[in-house]
Amino acid sequence: MTLAASLPEGRPVVWxxxxxxxxxxxxxxxxxxxxxxxxxxxxxxxxxxxxxxVSRTPVREAIRLLAASGLVExxxxxxxxxxxxxxxxxxxxxxxxxxxEALCSGFAAVRMTSVERRALEDIHDxxxxxxxxxxxxxxxxxNEAFHSTIYTGAHNTYLAEITLSxxxxxxxxxxxxxxxxxxxxxxxxxxxxxVQAILRGEQSIAASAIYTHIVTVRDEYETYTESL
Amino acid sequence: MTLAASLPEGRPVVWxxxxxxxxxxxxxxxxxxxxxxxxxxxxxxxxxxxxxxVSRTPVREAIRLLAASGLVExxxxxxxxxxxxxxxxxxxxxxxxxxxEALCSGFAAVRMTSVERRALEDIHDxxxxxxxxxxxxxxxxxNEAFHSTIYTGAHNTYLAEITLSxxxxxxxxxxxxxxxxxxxxxxxxxxxxxVQAILRGEQSIAASAIYTHIVTVRDEYETYTESL
DNA sequence: GTAGTCCGAATTGCATACAATAGGCCAAAA
DNA sequence: TTTTGGCCTATTGTATGCAATTCGGACTAC
Numbered sequence: 001m002t003l004a005a006s007l008p009e010g011r012p013v014v015w016x017x018x019x020x021x022x023x024x025x026x027x028x029x030x031x032x033x034x035x036x037x038x039x040x041x042x043x044x045x046x047x048x049x050x051x052x053x054v055s056r057t058p059v060r061e062a063i064r065l066l067a068a069s070g071l072v073e074x075x076x077x078x079x080x081x082x083x084x085x086x087x088x089x090x091x092x093x094x095x096x097x098x099x100x101e102a103l104c105s106g107f108a109a110v111r112m113t114s115v116e117r118r119a120l121e122d123i124h125d126x127x128x129x130x131x132x133x134x135x136x137x138x139x140x141x142x143n144e145a146f147h148s149t150i151y152t153g154a155h156n157t158y159l160a161e162i163t164l165s166x167x168x169x170x171x172x173x174x175x176x177x178x179x180x181x182x183x184x185x186x187x188x189x190x191x192x193x194x195v196q197a198i199l200r201g202e203q204s205i206a207a208s209a210i211y212t213h214i215v216t217v218r219d220e221y222e223t224y225t226e227s228l
Numbered sequence: 229m230t231l232a233a234s235l236p237e238g239r240p241v242v243w244x245x246x247x248x249x250x251x252x253x254x255x256x257x258x259x260x261x262x263x264x265x266x267x268x269x270x271x272x273x274x275x276x277x278x279x280x281x282v283s284r285t286p287v288r289e290a291i292r293l294l295a296a297s298g299l300v301e302x303x304x305x306x307x308x309x310x311x312x313x314x315x316x317x318x319x320x321x322x323x324x325x326x327x328x329e330a331l332c333s334g335f336a337a338v339r340m341t342s343v344e345r346r347a348l349e350d351i352h353d354x355x356x357x358x359x360x361x362x363x364x365x366x367x368x369x370x371n372e373a374f375h376s377t378i379y380t381g382a383h384n385t386y387l388a389e390i391t392l393s394x395x396x397x398x399x400x401x402x403x404x405x406x407x408x409x410x411x412x413x414x415x416x417x418x419x420x421x422x423v424q425a426i427l428r429g430e431q432s433i434a435a436s437a438i439y440t441h442i443v444t445v446r447d448e449y450e451t452y453t454e455s456l
Numbered sequence: 457g458t459a460g461t462c463c464g465a466a467t468t469g470c471a472t473a474c475a476a477t478a479g480g481c482c483a484a485a486a
Numbered sequence: 487t488t489t490t491g492g493c494c495t496a497t498t499g500t501a502t503g504c505a506a507t508t509c510g511g512a513c514t515a516c
Contacts, residue, residue: 018507044497060289079497095384103327156320162390162394249499285501286501305508
């Protein structure tokens with residue numbers, strides 16, 4: 001599974017993946033959330049056009065679409081840059097993400113089909129095994145699948161969409177946590193509380209469990225940044 | 229309402245250093261949420277370019293940005309159309325809106341400054357007076373200000389942003405309610421519960437009060453559509 | 457009469473040329 | 487040396503031409 005598949009940057013803006021602008025949008029979004037393009041990095045239209053062997057037109061379109069989703073910032077007559085939110089904005093995004101994930105988790109607890117519940121368990125088990133393997137990149141991919149499964153299980157397309165979008169937007173600032181391998185085991189324990197609540201259909205417990213999980217993730221990020 | 233909208237065909241009065249694409253985006257978004265462009269209406273690039281006296285390029289850009297925000301739907305090599313979500317999608321948006329508004333309202337109850345609380349009261353009072361005047365359009369504008377004040381009062385820029393965006397996206401399907409003037413008085417009573425809770429700093433009550441309000445709005449919409 | 461296929465007109469997708477503007481560079485004056 | 491003002495260049499914003507694709511209508515076969 002590619003990262004792009006596990007972290008779809010929101011609903012496609014152009015369907016039937018055939019336009020170059022849409023491909024570029026996905027590619028650039030992937031590079032931003034993966035950290036290849038770090039916050040503040042300029043997105044020069046000509047340079048990107050050269051790199052992707054296309055004209056400026058589709059590059060421009062891709063950049064604007066990313067700007068609309070919040071991943072990049074554009075100002076008239078100046079180069080677009082990868083979004084670099086302030087500490088306050090980032091705190092707000094984390095808070096919103098915690099609430100949105102809690103909403104999804106709670107709905108998932110009471111709305112997931114038995115097939116979906118089984119799929120969630122499978123992913124959860126896969127993550128357990130991977131704690132040992134110690135492949136942070138791969139763990140991250142499956143972890144995204146775990147959360148996406150919960151969003152889908154909420155059976156509210158729009159809610160899943162904005163939650164996923166929020167997650168993508170915060171992603172460039174969450175990466176650091178997986179450098180700490182000890183974090184993986186703790187993360188799995190938190191996940192376990194979420195899964196148990198969802199499987200039992202306990203809405204409010206599922207919500208609060210994942211809320212706690214997100215808050216912990218945020219705290220890990222803050223601890224990391226303070227150490228710089 | 230944008231200034232351009234109120235100027236029939238005149239030359240620009242103020243040369244803002246904004247780009248044409250951005251002007252078009254605001255103009256088209258305004259027409260969509262106001263209902264001048266109804267869901268399903270095609271957005272032909274050449275027609276719009278002709279109408280706004282620009283080339284297709286900025287028109288295209290504006291349309292894509294609107295697509296990214298969900299107000300229009302774009303498919304490759306086909307005309308963009310004003311978004312026409314399915315009944316399920318619309319239900320999901322209403323549900324998400326209710327939850328987001330509840331979040332904002334709850335936060336506002338515990339985070340608003342005294343100045344903000346006063347401003348909210350003022351708008352609320354203004355709405356009370358306007359119940360009598362019976363100007364649905366003007367009532368709608370002040371009503372938007374009421375909700376926006378709560379979003380801002382939540383002191384979370386990102387949350388306010390996605391809540392406002394959700395509201396805009398549902399707006400084309402909420403318009404009908406204000407044709408029923410009797411609805412205005414009921415709406416004000418619901419608002420009153422929200423305002424009282426916020427002023428008293430009662431987070432959960434503020435949240436549930438506005439949740440109820442949004443659910444009622446949704447029910448009004450459903451009643452309206454069923455009557456067609 | 458109906459269904460299927462192919463062609464043409466119309467529209468979007470992309471490339472390129474041109475216009476406009478922000479920011480840097482340099483010179484001149486304090 | 488510092489500051490200020492204007493040009494100059496690099497980059498973005500817009501227009502336009504051409505390529506690619508969709509869709510409707512006509513024609514054919516059954």
